[in-house]
Structure formats: structure tokens, C-alpha cells
Amino acid sequence: MSTSLRWRVLLGATLVTFVALLVASEIGNVMLRDGLISQLDERLALAAHGLTPAFEDDGSSVHFEWEGAGVGPQVIFRAWDASGSILAESSGGLSIPTRVAPTILLSQSTTETIKLSDGSNARAILINFLPKLDTHSEPLSENALASTRPAPPVTLEVAAKLADVESVLALAKKRMAIVIGSALLLTIAVLWPITNIILRPVNAIADRIRSLDVSELRSRVDTTKCPTELRAIPVRLNELLGRLEESFDRERAITANVAHELRTPLAGLRATIELAETKSRSIEYYQRTLRDCGQMGRELESLVERVLLLARIDAGKVAIQDDSIELESFLKSTWESVVQAANRDSTSVVWQVPIGTVFRSDPALLLLVFRNLFSNALSHGIADHPIAIESEKDHSGIRVRITNGCDRVDESELPRIKERFYQHDLSRSQTGNHSGLGLSLCDDILKLLNGRLELNLPQADRFQAAVFLPIACVGRLDIELDRT
Amino acid sequence: MKVLVVEDYSPIRKAVEATLRESGYAVDCAIDGAEGYSAACNGGYDCIVLDWMLPKMTGIEVLARLRQVADQTPILMLTAKDATEDRIKGLDFGADDYLVKPFAIGELLARIRALIRRHYSAKNPIITIGNLSLDTIAKRLTRNEQWIELSAMEYSLLEYLALRVGQVVSRSDIWNHLYGLSDDSHSNVVDVYIGYLRKKLESDGSARILHTRRGLGYVLEGSS
Numbered sequence A: 001m002s003t004s005l006r007w008r009v010l011l012g013a014t015l016v017t018f019v020a021l022l023v024a025s026e027i028g029n030v031m032l033r034d035g036l037i038s039q040l041d042e043r044l045a046l047a048a049h050g051l052t053p054a055f056e057d058d059g060s061s062v063h064f065e066w067e068g069a070g071v072g073p074q075v076i077f078r079a080w081d082a083s084g085s086i087l088a089e090s091s092g093g094l095s096i097p098t099r100v101a102p103t104i105l106l107s108q109s110t111t112e113t114i115k116l117s118d119g120s121n122a123r124a125i126l127i128n129f130l131p132k133l134d135t136h137s138e139p140l141s142e143n144a145l146a147s148t149r150p151a152p153p154v155t156l157e158v159a160a161k162l163a164d165v166e167s168v169l170a171l172a173k174k175r176m177a178i179v180i181g182s183a184l185l186l187t188i189a190v191l192w193p194i195t196n197i198i199l200r201p202v203n204a205i206a207d208r209i210r211s212l213d214v215s216e217l218r219s220r221v222d223t224t225k226c227p228t229e230l231r232a233i234p235v236r237l238n239e240l241l242g243r244l245e246e247s248f249d250r251e252r253a254i255t256a257n258v259a260h261e262l263r264t265p266l267a268g269l270r271a272t273i274e275l276a277e278t279k280s281r282s283i284e285y286y287q288r289t290l291r292d293c294g295q296m297g298r299e300l301e302s303l304v305e306r307v308l309l310l311a312r313i314d315a316g317k318v319a320i321q322d323d324s325i326e327l328e329s330f331l332k333s334t335w336e337s338v339v340q341a342a343n344r345d346s347t348s349v350v351w352q353v354p355i356g357t358v359f360r361s362d363p364a365l366l367l368l369v370f371r372n373l374f375s376n377a378l379s380h381g382i383a384d385h386p387i388a389i390e391s392e393k394d395h396s397g398i399r400v401r402i403t404n405g406c407d408r409v410d411e412s413e414l415p416r417i418k419e420r421f422y423q424h425d426l427s428r429s430q431t432g433n434h435s436g437l438g439l440s441l442c443d444d445i446l447k448l449l450n451g452r453l454e455l456n457l458p459q460a461d462r463f464q465a466a467v468f469l470p471i472a473c474v475g476r477l478d479i480e481l482d483r484t
Numbered sequence B: 001m002k003v004l005v006v007e008d009y010s011p012i013r014k015a016v017e018a019t020l021r022e023s024g025y026a027v028d029c030a031i032d033g034a035e036g037y038s039a040a041c042n043g044g045y046d047c048i049v050l051d052w053m054l055p056k057m058t059g060i061e062v063l064a065r066l067r068q069v070a071d072q073t074p075i076l077m078l079t080a081k082d083a084t085e086d087r088i089k090g091l092d093f094g095a096d097d098y099l100v101k102p103f104a105i106g107e108l109l110a111r112i113r114a115l116i117r118r119h120y121s122a123k124n125p126i127i128t129i130g131n132l133s134l135d136t137i138a139k140r141l142t143r144n145e146q147w148i149e150l151s152a153m154e155y156s157l158l159e160y161l162a163l164r165v166g167q168v169v170s171r172s173d174i175w176n177h178l179y180g181l182s183d184d185s186h187s188n189v190v191d192v193y194i195g196y197l198r199k200k201l202e203s204d205g206s207a208r209i210l211h212t213r214r215g216l217g218y219v220l221e222g223s224s
Helices: A005-054 A142-147 A163-211 A232-277 A283-314 A327-342 A363-380 A411-417 A438-448 B010-022 B033-043 B059-068 B084-092 B105-119 B152-162 B171-179 B188-201
Strands: A055-057 A062-064 A076-081 A086-089 A109-115 A121-129 A154-161 A323-326 A349-352 A357-361 A387-393 A397-405 A452-459 A462-470 A477-479 B002-006 B026-030 B047-051 B075-079 B097-100 B126-129 B132-135 B140-143 B146-148 B210-213 B217-220
Touching: A005 A055, A005 A076, A005 A109, A005 A121, A005 A154, A005 A163, A062 A086, A121 A163, A163 A232, A232 A283, A232 B010, A232 B105, A283 A438, A283 B010, A323 A327, A323 A363, A327 A357, A327 A363, A327 A387, A327 A397, A357 A363, A363 A397, A363 A438, A363 A462, A411 A452, A438 A452, A438 A462, B002 B010, B002 B033, B002 B171, B010 B026, B010 B105, B026 B033, B026 B171, B033 B047, B033 B059, B047 B059, B047 B105, B059 B075, B059 B084, B075 B084, B075 B105, B084 B097, B097 B105, B126 B152, B132 B152, B152 B171, B152 B188, B152 B217, B171 B188, B171 B217, B188 B210
Parallel strands: A349 A387, B002 B026, B002 B047, B047 B075, B075 B097
Antiparallel strands: A055 A062, A076 A086, A076 A154, A109 A121, A121 A154, A323 A357, A357 A477, A387 A397, A397 A462, A452 A462, B126 B132, B132 B140, B140 B146, B210 B217
16 A cells, blocks of 8 residues: 555545545435335336225125226235135236235235246235125115125235336436546546645655765754644654754864864974974984873873764773772872872872772772862862862762862853863863873773762862762672771 | 963973074073063064963963964964864964974974065065075075085074064164174174174175164165
């Protein structure tokens, strides 16, 4: 079956028209048949009553004296008395077959359809009457009168062939078939342009949707001209396009940011090398150039690794290890490595991490998280504000808070800080380790570990990053070491 | 020629600065937008190499502000943004050229030279003054196909004057543009180099084309 809406509408409408006309035709046929038979029945009743005067009772028997009293030659009849003796019968080739006729009361009549002797259908009326007395015979004596029987009832059946009625009905059927056929053709002819009009908005939407491609994600399907029944389609499609556009924009932004982050150190690398190549230089110059290139290479490596890790997290390809971690020693060793790498003094740290908190998680992934957070605290903190590293555990899990002085972030920025490549400085002046991927990476890693990263400003000049690891994630949380 | 390099990423800044210095340009550097804008307003540069993404004030903001105060110094935008709309935006804001990172140092130099030439209405890289021909790419001076050897400082001085042929240029302007210093207490060095240059230009008995305008400065005269 065609999936075309037009064909469905045409087929449906044609089918409905056909069925409606067929039913109407049948009803008309039945009504016509009933009308014609009713007329025939009336004519038969007249004929039957016209025949009754021809039956006379002379006291001893009933005899039929036919004088052609209003009965047409086509009338077929038979009359019999109560004993079943035939009193009269029409002449001619056709006769009413002998059968058990329905019993009827005196002066009543009944009609039915019968089959004549030649097998053709006929309509018959059956009446029961008392024949009239024969007034032409000599008057009976008193004794004879006293001995006469009561007049016997006569049953008369008059029939007429249904051929005329059937031919009229057959003709009516033929004409109705022509009418139905014509009506169906007319329906298709009328519906064809109508379906064009009906389906115009559907076709318009289909054309609009067909013309959409990746380059047109910003455009939307106009819903104002859309029929109410179809409005949900373009509305949902527009919502889908919106989401798709956001997704593409996000992809584009990330690609542009990655390109920017890669291009800047690459440009530095290329310019530095090309400059060194322009002429012969001192050994010290080459050594300095190599050191600079090495530093830029490390920045590139760090960035590429972060981007790749994010991609692996997105693709669900990061395998999570399960190892025992002692929180205090883990945090302190991580902190020392960060401070060492940054050539910074670690004395401005306030530790409030209880010893002996052991849990199970992925130490490599957590190392990335805390290195990032500690590095941020060192880089973005205010020099004379100590960094506080504290932890607490409860029935739900472990929470580690890193708080540092900060006068650059305001409340409105907090929701965006975890976005990929977000930098406080919109000019993206930080290249390399602070390229705006760190917190995003921490957030993604912690989500992978069923934990979360919460960022807030506990005071106007304090920034806090809180890592929460649920107990469900860490497996078990207990004091295994007593390091008093 | 005096060039301002505004770039926050130090390896690029240092490499561009060194390249330009080795090519005979006087170079000033700024590490953020605000410092760059301040320097551009005060420096009288022949060209500005401006990064787009800068702290404190973006390169686009610096560009827009400079154009607002009718500063027509040629500006070469140096950026990692390579999308067409970014290039259009940069050029629409008044940048004269656009170079995407990473770039070849040679291309950067060529673009700076072209911008400076264009700024001084010298579209041809070979500047002709009378029978002298100054090739700004090969950095060579010839007269009637004969090469006249010039030191780097003499060449820079001649190029600076050749691009302003017919214009009187003050001693302090020359000092500033060639040495990148605003303090002109040592500007008699300029007189010394002018003397060297004259000697070479007139060595074959040619008429003087480098004239002194007393109290005003120097002017290179000749049909170009």
C-alpha cells in the first residue's frame, strides 16, 4: 500500500464514497422494491376482490361464474373451499402450484411471494370470503330452507408475476451502478486538487525539512503556517535543531579552543627554531633555545594529554583502577610534587586532614584531580593568604576542601568555571597548564568516580574547591592505621 | 623602522622581537593589551604586531581604540584564531593584515615590510630615487646596477628617509625610529650616520640628494 498521504486520502475518500453510495443504493433498491410490491399487492387485492362476486353459493354448492369482472388476463388465480376442492382456476399455461397455503380467518387476507409453475417469482394474495348466494335460482321451500347448510368459506389465491418489478429493479441497479462509478470518478477528480490544497502545508514543511543541512542549523521551520494537527512536528524538529546547533557550536568552540591552545605554543616553537636557524649563533644561545623549546614541548604535551583524557572520558574508555589510598599521605605527597614543580614555598598551607583515613579508589585519576586543584590554588591564590586543605568524612563519603585567597572570581562566574576551556581572563592569555581545561577535567574525572566537584566562594576573597567522593564509590571507609 | 610587538606568550614575543631586531628594526614589546595600547599611543611606530588574545585588554579592543583616536599606524594581527569570521572581524576593526599562528618568521617579516611600504605609499619593494635603487627585500642599494655597500644602520637610515622622500625628518624622529629610544640626548649619532651615508651616495661625484634643513632635520630629495 502506498505510503503517500495523497493516495491514502484519495483511496480513503473514494472507499468511503463507494461504501456510502452502495449502502444508499441498497436502501433505495429495497425501498423501491417494497414500493413496487406494495403497488402490486394493492393491484392483486383489487383483482382478488374483483373475483369474489364471481363465486356464488346456490345452497348446495359454490360455483364460479366468470364474467371477466375487472381482472386482467395476466391474473392467475385459484379458489378452493374448506375441504380443499378446487372451485375455480385461471386458464393459461401458468398456474399456482399446489401447496399448503397459510390458514387465514374469514374476511382476512395475506400476501406472499411464491413460485409459479414455470419457476418464476410471483406475488400472491390469499383471501378468505363467503360467496354470495345465488339469487337467480328458485326460492327454496321452508323445509329446504331449514335444511340448507351455512355458506361455505372460499379461499382465493390471486398471483401476478414479479417480472415487471424485477426488471424495474434490475434497471434501477444498472443505473445506480453507473451513478456509483461516475460518483467515484467525480470524487477522485474533485479530491485530486483538494488534496493538493490540503497537503500544501504538509508539502511545504516536508520541502523545508528536506532543504535543511548542517550549514543551515541556525534556521528554523516556520510553525505559524503549519496546520494545528502537524504543529508538534516542526516544534519538536526546531527543538531538535536547537539542541543540534548547540552541540555543533560546542564542538566548534572546543575545536577552536584546542586549535588555539595548540597553535600558540607551536607558533612559539616554530618562531624560536626559525630564529635560531637564521644565522650561526653561540652555544649558549642554542642551549637556551633548546631549553625554551623543551618547555614549549612540555606545555604542548600537557595540553594534548588533557584533551586526550577528556576525549577518553567522553567516549567512556577510561578504565578505573581500584586501590587502597591513605588520604593524608596521598594529599601531602601530591601537594609536595606540585609545590616542587612550581618552585614555590609550601609553608603557607594549613592542613586539617586526619591521618588514617583509608579508602579505595583510582589513585592515578585522583592524582590528576588533586594536582590540578593544588596547582590552581598555588597559581591563582593571593600570596599572603594561606591555602587551607581540610578533609572530613561522614556516612556518605569523604569531602576534601582546598581554600585559597582569590580576588579574581565573582559569584556569577562560578557556574561557568567548570566549562571546558573557560578562562577567567576572556582573552585566553594563559597557555599551557592553565588553559581552562583543569577544572573541567577534574569535574569529569570525579563524575567518573561517582563523586563531584563543588566550587564556591565562602568569603569574598576566598575561593574553595571541594571534592566529594561518595562512600559507595570508595567501597569501604575505615580507620586502618593508628598513626598517633 | 620602529615596530611594537604586543604579545603575552613570551616565547613568541621574544622570537619576534629578536627577529625584528636582527632585521634592523627598532622594537618595543608589551605583554598585555593595556600596556600595548599605552605604548602605541605614545610611541609613533611604523608598524604594530598585535596579538588578538591578550590579558587586560584584547587585541581587538586595542585596535578599535587606536582607530577611534585616528591612529593610522599599520597593524598586523597575530592570532591563533583562523576562522573566516575572525579574520573578517579583525580586518573590519581596522587591522591592515592578519597572520595566523603558527607562522613563518620570513612571512611575518615580509608582511611587516609590505605594511610599512604601503603606509608610506610605496607599493613597490624597490624604491627608486633618481638613479638610486633601494631594494627593501634584499636590503641592497644600487646605482646604475652598481651595488653600494651599506652597513645595517646606514641601510635602515636610508630606507627610513627613502620612504619619506621629500619630507623633512627630525633628528629625534630618526633616532627614535632607528634605535627605538625616545631619549634623543645621543641623537648626534644620527649626524654621524648621515655623514657616512652622504659620503657613500656622493662617492662617484653625484649631486647631493640628502640635504640638511637647519633646525628641522634632514630630507631626501630626488625624483622617484
